[in-house]
Amino acid sequence: MAESTPILRIEDLAVHFPQGGGLFGAPRMVRAVDGVDLTLARGECLGLVGESGCGKSTLALAVLGLQPPTRGRILVEGVEGAAAGAARKARARVAQMVFQDPYSSLNPRQSVRRTLEAPLRLHGVAGSEIDDRIAAMLKHVGLRPELADRYPHEFSGGQRQRIGIARALILEPRVVVLDEPVSALDVSIRAQIINLLLDLKERLGLSYIMISHDLGVVEHMSDRVAVMYLGRIVETGDWRDIFARPRHPYTRALIAAIPDPFEKKRTMRMTGEVPNPLAPPSGCRFHPRCPEAREACRAEPAPQLETIAAGHRVRCLRAAELAPAGETA
Amino acid sequence: MSEPLLAVENLRIDLTIGGVHHAAVKDVSFTIGRGETFGLVGESGCGKSVTALALIGLLRPPLSVGAGAIRFKGHDLAQIGADDMRRLRGASVSMIFQEPMTALNPLSPVGRQIAEMFVLHKGATWVEAEKRAVEALASVRVPAPDRRAKDYPHQLSGGMRQRVMIAIALACGPDLLLADEPTTALDVTVQAEILELIRDLSAARGTAVLMISHDLGLIANMCARVGVMYAGRLVEEREAEDVFRDPAHPYTAGLIASLPLLGARARHGRARLQEIEGVVPSVTAFPAGCRFNPRCAERLERCAADDPAETALAAGGRVRCWRHG
Amino acid sequence: MKFRANLWIGGALFATVVAAGALAPWLAHTDPVMDANLMNAELPPGAEFWFGADGQGRDIYSRVLYGARISLTVGVLSQLINTVIGVALGMSAGYWGGWWDDVVSGLTNMMLAIPSLVFALAIMAILSPGLTSLLIALGLTNWSYTCRLSRASTLSLKNLGYVQAARILGYGDLRIMLTQILPNILGPIIVIGTLGMGGAVLAEAALSFLGLGIRPPFPSWGSMLSDARDQITTAPWVSVFPGLAIFVTVLGLNLLGDGLRDILDPQSEARAR
Numbered sequence: 046m047a048e049s050t051p052i053l054r055i056e057d058l059a060v061h062f063p064q065g066g067g068l069f070g071a072p073r074m075v076r077a078v079d080g081v082d083l084t085l086a087r088g089e090c091l092g093l094v095g096e097s098g099c100g101k102s103t104l105a106l107a108v109l110g111l112q113p114p115t116r117g118r119i120l121v122e123g124v125e126g127a128a129a130g131a132a133r134k135a136r137a138r139v140a141q142m143v144f145q146d147p148y149s150s151l152n153p154r155q156s157v158r159r160t161l162e163a164p165l166r167l168h169g170v171a172g173s174e175i176d177d178r179i180a181a182m183l184k185h186v187g188l189r190p191e192l193a194d195r196y197p198h199e200f201s202g203g204q205r206q207r208i209g210i211a212r213a214l215i216l217e218p219r220v221v222v223l224d225e226p227v228s229a230l231d232v233s234i235r236a237q238i239i240n241l242l243l244d245l246k247e248r249l250g251l252s253y254i255m256i257s258h259d260l261g262v263v264e265h266m267s268d269r270v271a272v273m274y275l276g277r278i279v280e281t282g283d284w285r286d287i288f289a290r291p292r293h294p295y296t297r298a299l300i301a302a303i304p305d306p307f308e309k310k311r312t313m314r315m316t317g318e319v320p321n322p323l324a325p326p327s328g329c330r331f332h333p334r335c336p337e338a339r340e341a342c343r344a345e346p347a348p349q350l351e352t353i354a355a356g357h358r359v360r361c362l363r364a365a366e367l368a369p370a371g372e373t374a
Numbered sequence: 375m376s377e378p379l380l381a382v383e384n385l386r387i388d389l390t391i392g393g394v395h396h397a398a399v400k401d402v403s404f405t406i407g408r409g410e411t412f413g414l415v416g417e418s419g420c421g422k423s424v425t426a427l428a429l430i431g432l433l434r435p436p437l438s439v440g441a442g443a444i445r446f447k448g449h450d451l452a453q454i455g456a457d458d459m460r461r462l463r464g465a466s467v468s469m470i471f472q473e474p475m476t477a478l479n480p481l482s483p484v485g486r487q488i489a490e491m492f493v494l495h496k497g498a499t500w501v502e503a504e505k506r507a508v509e510a511l512a513s514v515r516v517p518a519p520d521r522r523a524k525d526y527p528h529q530l531s532g533g534m535r536q537r538v539m540i541a542i543a544l545a546c547g548p549d550l551l552l553a554d555e556p557t558t559a560l561d562v563t564v565q566a567e568i569l570e571l572i573r574d575l576s577a578a579r580g581t582a583v584l585m586i587s588h589d590l591g592l593i594a595n596m597c598a599r600v601g602v603m604y605a606g607r608l609v610e611e612r613e614a615e616d617v618f619r620d621p622a623h624p625y626t627a628g629l630i631a632s633l634p635l636l637g638a639r640a641r642h643g644r645a646r647l648q649e650i651e652g653v654v655p656s657v658t659a660f661p662a663g664c665r666f667n668p669r670c671a672e673r674l675e676r677c678a679a680d681d682p683a684e685t686a687l688a689a690g691g692r693v694r695c696w697r698h699g
Numbered sequence: 700m701k702f703r704a705n706l707w708i709g710g711a712l713f714a715t716v717v718a719a720g721a722l723a724p725w726l727a728h729t730d731p732v733m734d735a736n737l738m739n740a741e742l743p744p745g746a747e748f749w750f751g752a753d754g755q756g757r758d759i760y761s762r763v764l765y766g767a768r769i770s771l772t773v774g775v776l777s778q779l780i781n782t783v784i785g786v787a788l789g790m791s792a793g794y795w796g797g798w799w800d801d802v803v804s805g806l807t808n809m810m811l812a813i814p815s816l817v818f819a820l821a822i823m824a825i826l827s828p829g830l831t832s833l834l835i836a837l838g839l840t841n842w843s844y845t846c847r848l849s850r851a852s853t854l855s856l857k858n859l860g861y862v863q864a865a866r867i868l869g870y871g872d873l874r875i876m877l878t879q880i881l882p883n884i885l886g887p888i889i890v891i892g893t894l895g896m897g898g899a900v901l902a903e904a905a906l907s908f909l910g911l912g913i914r915p916p917f918p919s920w921g922s923m924l925s926d927a928r929d930q931i932t933t934a935p936w937v938s939v940f941p942g943l944a945i946f947v948t949v950l951g952l953n954l955l956g957d958g959l960r961d962i963l964d965p966q967s968e969a970r971a972r
Binding site: 096097201202203204231232233234235236237239240243258259260261262264265266284285288289298299300301302303304305306307308309315316318319 | 417418531533534561562563564565566567569588589590591592594595596614615618619625628629632633634635636637638639640644646647648649650653654669
């Protein structure tokens with residue numbers, strides 16, 4: 046895998062927002078994303094997990110070009126994208142997004158056909174081709190092409206999500222950001238959409254960046270996973286590394302937080318909430334909540350992402366000590 | 375078993391639109407014993423939340439109790455007057471919601487909102503009540519409770535607000551706590567802490583809990599017994615462990631097979647998720663016969679015509695399905 | 700769907716006034732300006748002069764019909780100008796934010812602090828009286844509510860999924876505002892616009908009454924009232940009928956606006972449910 050150019054390479058990406066300030070005093074900076082390196086291989090699904098405020102959504106917006114980075118670069122097939130604004134249309138053909146809420150993500154006053162037709166026209170697709178592309182896309186997402194002239198309110202939540210997926214794919218992008226793609230759907234509908242997304246990835250050779258708080262969905266869909274905490278990646282690796290051999294105490298805590306239907310025993314040892322991002326803790330940012338923290342974890346400099354196995358990287362001073370018995374660090 | 379704390383018998387809740395009654399909830403019966411944790415699980419529109427609202431007398435038109443009884447401590451909550459209900463609410467039955475921000479008064483410090491419960495229901499003086507409010511905040515594990523008591527709801531995080539709601543709900547030592555999706559708006563880590571808090575406090579005080587969620591895993595983890603609702607009907611009621619290991623109703627079985635359970639891929643590899651066909655029906659268009667029949671993979675001919683009755687299962691529990699009837 | 704009394708009554712009243720203005724040349728008995736005959740001065744309502752005759756012996760019925768043209772032209776056009784200005788400023792301020800939003804919000808607050816009639820009076824005092832000046836004066840002074848409403852609605856829409864999706868699909872800002880935002884905020888804006896038309900009709904009458912609007916002898920309801928000032932006790936019909944016309948028009952527009960609010964404004968719809 047390493048020899049081919051990744052479809053997307055994110056290098057030292059940082060997004061800082063000014064917050065507060067106003068008349069008196071300079072605004073303080075929220076480091077929503079603070080030095081993230083990531084790659085996305087062709088045909089891969091990368092799961093991004095972490096609590097709200099960890100920066101995963103900001104990272105996704107930066108990839109989509111909606112959030113200009115403070116620092117760092119985003120390379121598409123090895124080429125750096127143009128500055129924000131100028132190349133909106135070019136970037137639209139690289140990355141698209143599927144939204145969480147199938148209700149607010151469709152314009153209530155546009156028929157399905159309008160929703161899919163307008164981007165094609167904008168990107169100069171010939172008029173004769175448009176109807177065929179729309180019909181083909183609706184078939185891809187499991188909707189009958191006859192439904193094209195209906196309006197969003199005539200569809201169920203699951204069908205709306207299919208329309209949202211069709212809109213994201215109509216320009217044939219290479220990367221699709223899935224932002225909690227099933228969490229607003231009824232439980233009995235989720236499997237339909239998960240299967241559809243996996244089928245489309247195979248059939249159309251798509252690459253996904255998926256944001257989800259549902260670790261069951263992340264494990265099922267992802268090839269690789271990155272765990273974020275306060276703007277930084279704390280652990281990344283193959284899905285097996287993350288779910289079967291998690292090393293970072295935060296990753297372990299996230300997994301332990303999922304209620305186990307078969308075990309009533311509590312396994313959660315992490316307490317407290319995400320600290321104020323305006324004043325992140327010194328040293329390892331996770332140390333105030335970490336059940337494994339030692340004095341050294343408080344001290345600067347903060348730990349770096351270290352490779353502990355092929356493709357498995359962890360940002361923890363105690364990574365070696367925390368290796369499960371029988372495994373070498 | 376002695377008299378249960380709560381017995382819901384053949385409850386029907388009507389949704390009245392333009393003079394037509396639609397049974398949003400039909401023939402739902404279950405009991406909750408003292409100190410027991412019972413879960414209701416189902417999708418949006420299945421009737422789990424309106425059932426809880428009926429228990430606490432908060433149904434408002436177009437929703438109303440159409441038939442059935444809700445027996446609780448010698449009262450029938452389906453018949454009880456508004457004044458009696460108001461006295462019970464808070465003191466004997468209380469409720470927490472998905473979004474605590476909408477249930478808290480934004481203009482009043484949270485300590486005062488807790489203290490109000492002691493003043494209203496226990497006749498405490500304000501000075502005494504404020505002191506007990508700080509204790510109540512400490513009991514829901516809010517750090518620095520004496521300072522937090524002076525905070526307004528918007529100054530607290532979602533998790534802290536839900537803790538405040540729990541403190542208010544448990545202030546007067548109710549016998550029954552209704553928890554409607556109490557952690558759905560929260561991060562999983564905060565969810566785990568809130569669930570643990572509810573579990574610990576209800577065990578310590580002997581409070582019975584009716585837990586409502588769309589998350590089958592959460593319900594199975596938290597509750598002793600589980601009721602699965604679909605389209606206004608209780609389709610299955612079992613011990614929590616049994617529901618996941620050996621679901622009886624095709625809907626429950628389908629739901630479990632459709633969920634990507636944490637750890638499943640590591641154990642068995644990536645299997646294609648089993649889909650449940652079709653869409654969740656709306657209240658005004660529930661199908662005839664068994665309400666799940668149009669989506670059911672194990673449909674029999676009679677399912678579309680006849681409404682199945684409840685059948686007792688050999689392993690304990692009940693199911694409403696012709697496959698078992 | 701339930702019968703919406705205010706929508707239908709308001710619509711009917713407004714339609715009547717529109718028809719009266721449009722069909723004035725056929726409905727009128729005499730020319731509203733030229734056919735003055737002092738012999739008929741201050742004749743009370745009767746078979747020949749349905750609404751009576753004014754101080755110069757002109758047929759009030761005919762003058763009221765022609766007056767509808769002026770009142771409606773001023774009401775509709777000035778409100779159209781206000782709406783275009785308000786939507787353009789409000790939507791762009793809400794969408795872009797930043798310094799432009801500060802400028803627009805400041806301007807709006809200033810406009811709200813000045814009584815719009817006084818502002819219009821000042822403009823009319825500078826310009827010469829006449830229809831064009833009226834349109835300018837009333838069209839530039841009453842956009843602040845529309846502007847505020849557009850800005851607030853845009854703010855609540857701009858972070859919704861479908862607006863974000865349009866940005867991700869490569870739409871330009873102008874296209875997003877026109878195709879994604881405007882159709883979804885139009886309902887309440889139409890309501891405000893309709894209610895504002897009633898206000899504009901009143902403002903036109905007030906300005907004309909003060910002699911700053913439409914100048915006699917052209918029949919505007921306001922100038923007719925102004926002319927009738929001295930005869931209010933001796934020949935009340937000279938002032939009653941133009942006054943009634945104003946009343947019916949403004950009432951009709953207000954009822955219509957209320958009725959439209961019930962169907963177009965999702966918030967009031969939610970309240971009704």
